[in-house]
Amino acid sequence: MTVNQVSVFIENRQGRLGEVLQVLKDNDVNILSISLADTTEYGLLRLIVNKPEHAKEVLLKAGFSSMLTEVLIIKVPHVAGALQNILAEIAKANVSIEYMYGLSVESNDASIVMKTNELSEAEAVLNNIHVNTMSSKEIEAL
C-alpha cells in the first residue's frame, strides 16, 4: 500500500522553511515525519502529514511548488538487523531506492518511509517476506 508524501522545493533563503510550516499550521495540517534533503542551492522538503491532498493544495495556493509523491511506509520491528533483512530482499529484486527516512509513530515498531520508482515490484517483495506497510487511512488516523 502506498501513501502520498508531500514534497516541496525550497530555494535556500532564510526563513523559507518556516514559511512552509506556517502555512501547514494555519491550515491545521499535522506533520508526522519530516525530511529535508539539502544542497548548497536548494532544499527538498518531504513530509508525511495527516492530510496530504489538503496540504498540497494550501501550499500551492501560498505559492510553493508542492507535489504529491507515492511512497511506501514500511513497518520495521525493533530488532537489530531488521531493516537490513528487508533491504537485502529489495536489492535482490533489483529494485533501486531513491531515498528513505524514518517515521516513528508507534511504540512497538519503527517505520521507514521509502521512495522507489518501482513501486509494484517493491510491494511484491515486501508481501513475499510478510513485511507490512501502512495505508493512507492509518496515517490519517494518527
Next chain:
Amino acid sequence: MIWNEKMECMSNDEKAALQSERLVKLVKYVYDNVEFYRNKMDKCGVKPEDIHGIEDITKLPYTTKDDLRDTYPFGLFAAPHSDIVRIHASSGTTGKATVVGYTRNDIDMWSECVARCMSMADVTKDDIIQVAYGYGLFTGGLGAHYGAEKLGAMVVPMSTGNSKKLTTMMVDFGATAIACTPSYLLHLSEVLRDEGLLDKIKLKAAICGAEPWTEKMRNEIESRLNITAHDIYGLSEIMGPGVACDCREHAGLHICDDYFYPEIIDAKTLTPVADGELGELVFTTLTKEGIPLIRYRTKDLTSIIREKCACGRTSVRITRFKGRSDDMLIIRGVNVFPSQVEAALVNVEEVTPHYMMIVDRVGNLDTLEIQVEVDVKYYTDEIRGIEKLTKKIAGVIQSALGISAKIKLMGPNSLKRSEGKAVHVIDNRKLY
C-alpha cells in the same frame, strides 16, 4: 613611440581634408554596392552627390546592431565574396550572431591600427608579446596577433584557457608584453604570485581590452606586475580591437580617426552633443571595404577630447567609458544581452519566462548566475531530477551565450516581478 607620425600627428585641416575625401568616396561606394544603404538613403532623400565633405555626415542615417541582425549574415557586405578573406562574429541581441567580413585591405588597415595602439604602449619589434585573447570568431586574438606581427614583434599566440602554460612561457620566453582582458591579467598576477614567479618575469607592458575596466584596476595591474597597462578599444562591427587606445599619458583613448570618424550623440534625441559632453559614440568606417558602416551606433557612452595630446598625437581622444545606452553586458570579454538569455529559455519547456542574471567578479574573474523559476508542473522531489534539469538549462545557456553560467532553480513566484520595465540584471562589478 609613434608608429605612424604622418597619420597620427597631422594638423586638423589636413585631417578634415582627408576625412572629407574618404567620406565622399565611402558614401558613393556603399550606395552603389549595398542595397540596404541605397534603400535607407533613398528613404531619407540623401544622394551620394549631397555629401561634399565630412561636415555633411549628419545628413546620413544611422546604422544599428539590429540592422546587422536583420541582414544576417552577409547583407551589409559591400565587397564581393571573392574579395573577402576573413570572417569574424560577435553576439547578436538575440539568437543570431553579428557577422563581419574583411578584405585584404581591411586586414592590412586593422593591423596598422593595432600596430599604432601597441606603439602607444611602447611595444616595438624587439618585444616578445603573448596574445591571450581567444583566437577564433572573436576579433581579439587574431586582431592583436596581426597587429603585433605588423609591428614586427615576436608573437606568442597563447589564446585563452591555460594560465599555467601562459605563466610558464612568460618566464621561460622572457615575454615583455601581453595582450588580454584586464580581469584576466589580474587573475594572472595572482597565479604568478602564488607560483613565486613575480620576480622572474620581464613584462613591461600590457594592452588590455575587450571589457570595460576602471582606473583602480589599472593601478592594481600596474603595481602588482610593475608594468604599464594600456586600454585598447574596439568592436567587431567597426573592426575589432585597435579602434582606439591610450598612450603613456593615459589621458583618454586616441582614435585612429583617419579610418574611423567619431561622433558623440544624444542617445534619445539622436542629435550631436558638444565636445566634452557625455553621449553615445558613433563611428563611420572611412575606408573599410568588406562591411563599411555609416554612423554605426556603438551604444558606448563617452565624451570627446579634440586638443592635441602631450604625447604629440593630434588624433581625437575619447574618455573612459561611462556605461552603455543599451543593456549589453560584457562578461569575461564576451558580449551578452539579456535578450539572448530570454530567447534561450523560451526553448526550455520546464521553466517560466522569469529569470534574473547576477553578474559579479570573484577573484578577478567574472561570474554569471542565472536564476530561473521552474514551472510548477515540472518540479520533482528527487535531487537527481533537479540536477538533470539544471544541467539541461546550463547547456542551453552555454550554447546561446558562448560562456558558461551557474544555473540556480528557484521556487514559483520567488523572483521579483517589476512594475513597468522588467529588471533582469544585477551587476555587482561596478565597472563604470
